Amino acid sequence: MRNLEEANIENVAYMIEAIKSKLRMASGAAMQATNFSLDKYDDLRDVYEIVAGKDKFSISEVEAIVSELGQLRDK
Secondary structure, three states: OOOOOOOOHHHHHHHHHHHHHHHOOOOHHHOOHHHEOHHHHHHHHHHHHHHHOOOOOOHHHHHHHHHHHHHHEOO
């Protein structure tokens, strides 16, 4: 199990890749760890924990998660 207590780019990259994999995101290439600020690490971790805790997602849940990730991205 990875220690996600520390806010660093490696943990951001790990969480983004895990989210993309779990959601089977076809457009995942557009979501890179470098697009996320460490200032929003806790929020990203919250999204990661929600995604990691579920096995299946409805279309509306995926849309909501992707929307939230979009809000967390640096503009």
